[in-house]
Amino acid sequence: MAFDYNLEKQHAKGKLHAIERINLLCDKDSFMEIYADAQHQCTSFGMDKKTIPYDGVITGFGKVNGKKVAVYAQDFTVQGGSLGKVHGQKIAELIAKAIECRCPVIGLNDSGGARIQEGVDALCGYGEIFRQNVRASGVIPQISVIAGPCAGGAVYSPGLTDFIFTVDKISEMYITGPKVVKQVMFMDITSEDLGGAAIHSQKSGVAHYRCPTEAECIEKVRKLLDYIPHYYGDKTPFEPKEKKALFGKKVDFKYTEKKSAELNSVLPEASTKGYDIREVINRVVDDDSFFESTEEFAGNAVVGFAKIEGKTVGVVANNPGNLGGILNCDASDKIARHVRYCDAYDIPLLTFVDVPGFVPGPQEEQKGIIRHGAKILYAYAEASVPKVTVITRKAYGGAYIAMCSKHLGADFVYAWPKAEIAVMGAEGAIGILYAKELKDPNNAQLVQEKGQEYRATFMTPTIAAQRDYISAVIEPQETRARILSSFELLENKSVSDKPLKKHGNIPL
Ligand code: HXC
Numbered sequence: 001m002a003f004d005y006n007l008e009k010q011h012a013k014g015k016l017h018a019i020e021r022i023n024l025l026c027d028k029d030s031f032m033e034i035y036a037d038a039q040h041q042c043t044s045f046g047m048d049k050k051t052i053p054y055d056g057v058i059t060g061f062g063k064v065n066g067k068k069v070a071v072y073a074q075d076f077t078v079q080g081g082s083l084g085k086v087h088g089q090k091i092a093e094l095i096a097k098a099i100e101c102r103c104p105v106i107g108l109n110d111s112g113g114a115r116i117q118e119g120v121d122a123l124c125g126y127g128e129i130f131r132q133n134v135r136a137s138g139v140i141p142q143i144s145v146i147a148g149p150c151a152g153g154a155v156y157s158p159g160l161t162d163f164i165f166t167v168d169k170i171s172e173m174y175i176t177g178p179k180v181v182k183q184v185m186f187m188d189i190t191s192e193d194l195g196g197a198a199i200h201s202q203k204s205g206v207a208h209y210r211c212p213t214e215a216e217c218i219e220k221v222r223k224l225l226d227y228i229p230h231y232y233g234d235k236t237p238f239e240p241k242e243k244k245a246l247f248g249k250k251v252d253f254k255y256t257e258k259k260s261a262e263l264n265s266v267l268p269e270a271s272t273k274g275y276d277i278r279e280v281i282n283r284v285v286d287d288d289s290f291f292e293s294t295e296e297f298a299g300n301a302v303v304g305f306a307k308i309e310g311k312t313v314g315v316v317a318n319n320p321g322n323l324g325g326i327l328n329c330d331a332s333d334k335i336a337r338h339v340r341y342c343d344a345y346d347i348p349l350l351t352f353v354d355v356p357g358f359v360p361g362p363q364e365e366q367k368g369i370i371r372h373g374a375k376i377l378y379a380y381a382e383a384s385v386p387k388v389t390v391i392t393r394k395a396y397g398g399a400y401i402a403m404c405s406k407h408l409g410a411d412f413v414y415a416w417p418k419a420e421i422a423v424m425g426a427e428g429a430i431g432i433l434y435a436k437e438l439k440d441p442n443n444a445q446l447v448q449e450k451g452q453e454y455r456a457t458f459m460t461p462t463i464a465a466q467r468d469y470i471s472a473v474i475e476p477q478e479t480r481a482r483i484l485s486s487f488e489l490l491e492n493k494s495v496s497d498k499p500l501k502k503h504g505n506i507p508l
Contacts, residue, residue, distance in 0.1 A: 003036075003053045006077035015148060015170055016214045018058050018073035018081075021108045024218045025071060026062030033060040034097075035090045042084060045117040052079050055087045056111075059094045061103070064225050067236075070098035073108035076148050080112035083154065087115070088125020091157075095132035095142075102231035104141040106221060109158060110148030126153050133160040138344040140231050143221055146171035146207070147214060149191075159206065162341060163224065163293070166197035166207040167217045173200055173207075198296075205297040205330060227291055227305040227312050229345045255480070259283040263476035267393060267418055271459075276321040277302055277352055280392060284308075284350075284480045290315065293338065298330035299323075303338040305347070308484060314342030314385075317352035318403065320393070327399050328359045329372040336375035336506075343383035348487055351404040354393040356425065358402075373402065374507040380408045382504065386490035388483055391415040391461070391470070396424050406469050411493065412486040413470045414479065415461035421469075422458035426451050429458075 010017040016024070022031055038055050040047065056078040061070050072091050074081035091107070098105045114122035136142055137160070144158035145165045149172045158164050158173070166173075174195035181187050181194065193199065200207035209224075211217035229236065259282075266279050281290050285306035292304035299322035306315050316335050318325035327335075342349050358364075358373050380387070380402070389410045395403065400421060404410045415421065423429065430438075430451050437443040457463070464470045474482055 009077040018075040031062035068103040070105045074111045076110045082112045082115035084115035084118040085121035092128035092132045106143045113152040113154045164207045165209045171197040202296045260477040274321040277317045277319040298334045301331035313350045314347045318355040320354045329367045332372040336379040339379035348386040351389045353391045353403040355399040357396045357399045376402045378506045384495040388486045389413040391419045395421045415470045419461035420459040421464040
């Protein structure tokens with residue numbers, strides 16, 4: 001059936017129409033709509049006289065960069081894109097079909113939430129979507145674009161998906177809108193401040209990407225789809241366009257050799273000084289290939305995808321340029337979630353470590369740093385993909401273990417010569433070991449000597465190397481070649497010592 005799309009009504013709100021969004025997302029003329037004639041069965045509140053085109057949501061399959069995808073787009077011009085039973089059924093069935101067809105699902109959300117006239121039938125529509133979201137998890141990537149309001153229980157379908165994209169001044173996500181907040185909490189707040197793109201990208205960590213316009217947002221979705229496998233078992237993103245010999249000296253696949261040399265001078269002279277870990281990442285992976293995720297949330301950790309010789313790897317790093325790279329609750333959640341995503345789709349993990357530890361003190365303890373930090377341990381220990389770790393500088397205490405150490409199952413661990421692998425930094429250690437002596441100013445000389453001894457003994461990668469906790473101490477400029485060789489060696493890695501179980505119990 002052909003419909004007259006109400007483009008003007010949507011444009012008046014400063015937004016693209018559902019069909020325009022689909023056309024931007026999918027390769028030209030590739031979209032094939034299904035369930036277009038589906039209609040609501042509601043008779044209350046005058047609904048028996050109302051026809052709702054495609055019941056407010058366009059569903060179908062298309063192609064992105066030549067590969068198939070499932071897409072649904074809620075049309076806000078049709079009864080506010082509200083979700084009734086049939087609308088929900090269409091989305092749930094699309095996800096179920098996508099599981100069978102082994103292709104990612106992209107949801108373009110723009111809806112006033114549960115269709116009020118349909119009552120509990122609308123709620124059941126959500127329930128069916130949630131169930132399919134969970135069935136699909138780990139089978140096919142699920143991507144949500146928040147292209148308008150997303151209120152009430154509606155936020156939980158995006159919340160169950162793998163990646164959430166937001167757009168400035170357009171995205172709204174909240175459990176209850178500003179009006180309810182006013183009624184219940186007597187608080188005036190705008191939609192933007194309650195659940196706008198910036199809030200969810202910077203503070204709540206719910207959103208993975210924030211874009212200035214819808215067009216840029218959809219372009220970014222297309223880019224992400226170029227990095228990730230399109231279903232569990234999809235090997236295509238790992239096929240290098242050109243193969244290089246193992247341990248070969250030529251490592252110039254979309255990569256300038258000069259960058260390797262620059263790695264030698266990335267670290268600041270003083271080990272207490274911060275630097276942006278992206279300066280390292282960008283000099284190791286293929287040129288311009290680092291595609292960061294959750295960039296604005298928990299900046300003390302950096303995660304994303306990159307290509308090495310054309311193959312996708314998942315990147316995880318501490319960032320000494322932000323809070324010294326220390327691990328807190330938010331950074332732990334960010335890292336653990338990314339590690340689990342990569343492991344679910346067999347994306348090899350590349351970890352860069354420069355971490356002074358977990359944040360001490362009551363604030364983070366009360367937030368549950370034990371529970372959150374444990375997520376990193378769990379995620380890395382569980383991950384059976386190839387895991388390569390590079391310790392650029394600090395690797396202290398529990399954080400050394402947590403950041404994909406050999407002990408948690410890293411396949412290769414490389415340390416730069418300035419690596420400091422120890423229980424803690426020199427000042428902290430001397431403060432504990434020589435607490436009594438420190439009280440007496442006459443012991444200043446002794447304490448200084450002990451500090452030097454501690455630094456000489458522990459502030460190096462030597463002991464870890466002697467115990468074979470690290471695979472090799474390497475010059476920074478060797479990093480890319482080592483990583484490349486390691487991943488090539490691990491290409492057919494398989495882990496067969498998993499004890500029989502239903503599923504584990506990650507600390508949530
Ligand atoms: C039915 C709805 C609707 C809804 C909007 N419309 N939301 N119809 N059910 N939930 C209709 C409006 O009546 C209007 O119809 C048209 O869509 C456009 O809506 P407006 O209000 O004019 O648009 P706008 O001013 O832009 O405001 C957008 C909005 C507001 C902020 C989203 O519509 C709103 O607050 N809607 C209710 C949000 C909400 O609380 N939803 C329920 C959440 S609870 P006409 O005919 O005039 O064009 C929930 C439970 C799920 O979702 C639980 C799952 C577990």
